[in-house]
Amino acid sequence: MIPAVFADLSFDAARKRANDEGRVFLVSVGAKGDAACDEMDRATWTHPSVVARIEQGAVAIRIDIEADAPIARMLVVDAAPAIVAHDRGGYVGHVDGPLTAEGLLAWFDEIGLGKSFKERRENEVAKNPQDTFRRLQLASTLHREGSLDAATAEYVWLWEHMLEHDPKMAPIRHSTFVDSLSRLVRAHPPAREAFVALRPASPPSLDAEDTIAFADWFSLNKALGDDARSLAWFDGHGARALAAEWLVPALEAHVEPLLVAAERWSDVARFHKKGDVVRRFLEQVGERAKVHAEIAMVSSMAPPGIAASTFAFTRMGADEKLRATAHKLCRALRAAGRDEEAGHIAAAAKSADDSPEMAAALEGRYVAPSPEELLARAGG
Missing domain, CATH: 1.20.58 (Methane Monooxygenase Hydroxylase; Chain G, domain 1)
Structure with a gap:
């Protein structure tokens, strides 16, 4: 019999409930007839302290490694017993093998079960300050909860260091990050002042062939509600800029959408070569x-x-x-x-x-x- 601590919910329903309630989503992967799984069901999942911790901060479900094989594969689990934890920010932790109640409670402490989403992110950032993804989640949480000075400090750190620690963050830097930053600078004048100070008065010379600097300049204009500055630069340099193949991807990503929004269709056509x-x-x-x-x-x-x-x-x-x-x-x-x-x-x-x-x-x-x-x- 499956221990009562596990909710009688589908995977999607349990995940939604956990996210809606700000809880950790725990998935216990078991196997029928496995002695270690049976022992955990008997002594670990029924332990009063384990039950209390789950009731306090998690939504837990049980899946079977064979009957629910597609879900197990999605969770990257190939043996039972195993436990996988997520929250609304994504992956939190994974533990394999049988655990006593004491071992499971220690793991709960390690992943921050029972703490708020903000506290879990703060703990993770404290353990690994260079984890740009977790810092991005922390910045978003601080903003959402009204800690605007702290959120500003996180956004400034991310803008200055995210690519240094994780170059793969470039697409996020110029999309969802800028969208979030835009909301922050509208709500918090000190944040606007901080990012105005970080933005150069103009992009570098076209002779520098610095794609990153151009993309950053266009993105900060967007975040600061100053897209007119980007369009004014294009109006003065568009012909030469479009002839610079190294810059065209940045122009397509940052300037062409502004021309579309302004319905400057003839200028939009300049981005699309005949025959191509x-x-x-x-x-x-x-x-x-x-x-x-x-x-x-x-x-x-x-x-x-x-x-x-x-x-x-x-x-x-x-x-x-x-x-x-x-x-x-x-x-x-x-x-x-x-x-x-x-x-x-x-x-x-x-x-x-x-x-x-x-x-x-x-x-x-x-x-x-x-x-x-x-x-x-x-x-x-």
Whole structure:
């Protein structure tokens, strides 16, 4: 019999409850007939102190390593007994092998079970100050809980050091990090002052070929609500900048969206070379088809506990990405008098996605849905 400490919930339902309540999500992986698992059920999972700690700070479920093999593989567990812990910030800890009640309680202390999400992040950062992912989570938590001076200090540290310790953070630095920073500087004037001081008055010379410095400058302009500065620089240097192949990816990521938002379609067309724009769009059509095929394959093998809305959300995201690109390119190319290329793209878009939404996008009536709207459509 499964010990009463384990909630009678599916994997997704238990994870949602833990996240909603700010608790740790514990997954105990067991095996029928295994002596070590049976002994833990008898003496460890029923121990009053263990039960009390779980009731205080966790939502725990039991899965079977064979019956729930897809979930076990997702958790990177290949033997039982094992325990995996997550919270709303992601992975917290993993322990293999049988544990006594005393051993399990010690592990609970190690992962911070019973402490707040903020306390767990603070402890993790104290143990490893260079862990940029945990520091990012801590900064977000401090901001959310109103500790704005402390949040500012974390954001400043991250801006100055994140790439030094983890170069793979570059995509986050220029996307979700900047979005979070933008909210902080609007809410807290000292944060704005700190980042104004960190931003150079202008980007480096084009002769320096410093892609990172350009991306940082554009991103700080965005965070500080000063995109007009980026557009003014482009208006003065656009021709030379677009001729610099090393800079084009940064311009596509940081300047082109500003031109789209301002409906400066002829300028948008300058980013898309003749003879190249149709080929690149066809590649995106192929990428969307690949996503659809992979989702169809994976969803057919998914365990019952994995919500179908997860797959629908991913599929719809690929659809919306293609519609947004088709809308942008057709409007830009037509504004620049490049009707033949616009026609090729419209035909390929209709062939791939013959939906009313794509038709609206090609007619210039595209409005991007929010992630929340997509999730609602997916049934999540």
